Amino acid sequence: MDPHPSATKEASGTKRPRASSDADGAAADDAAADANASNALPPVGHVCILKSDGTDGERVPLQAILKFGRALDNDVRVPVARCSRLHAELTVDGRATLQNHARAANTTVLRGVPLNPNQARDVKSGDVFEICGRRFRFEAAVAQAPVPPPAPQQAVDV
Secondary structure, three states: OOOOOOOOOOOOOOOOOOEEEOOOOOEEEHHHHHHHHHOOOOOOEEEEEEOOOOOEEEEEEEOOEEEEEOOOOOOEEOOOOOOOOOOEEEEEOOOEEEEEOOOOOOOEEEOOEEOOOOOEEEEOOOOEEEEOOEEEEEEEOOOOOOOOOOOOOOOOOO
């Protein structure tokens, strides 16, 4: 039996698309992914949902904020009873920060160290964090080299 039950796809009172889920129970909100895809700016990074065997699962694009928790309106749902409705947020605004919103200690872990309730810590690309037993990896976007503007066109005498 898999220790991580699959995510339920509950319907809410609104007409929101349901979250897609991987076999390990964490689910990415399709509406958030669609909204991120429709933005003109490329994502500032991704969060990879790690499977229970440690392999990479779904990658969720990150524009500025990703919300994690049990509630249906989170970008990444963690359908575990001990998970708070809004459990944590990953914010990128010049630097990446993981903010623990949970009241219980030891349910949000970054680089193997538990975050206290309402504690925020900086996150670096490649860092693994855990929320209620589900593991994720932050991947910062690789900055593209700027394309130089075309050379000004020279006038031609005829």
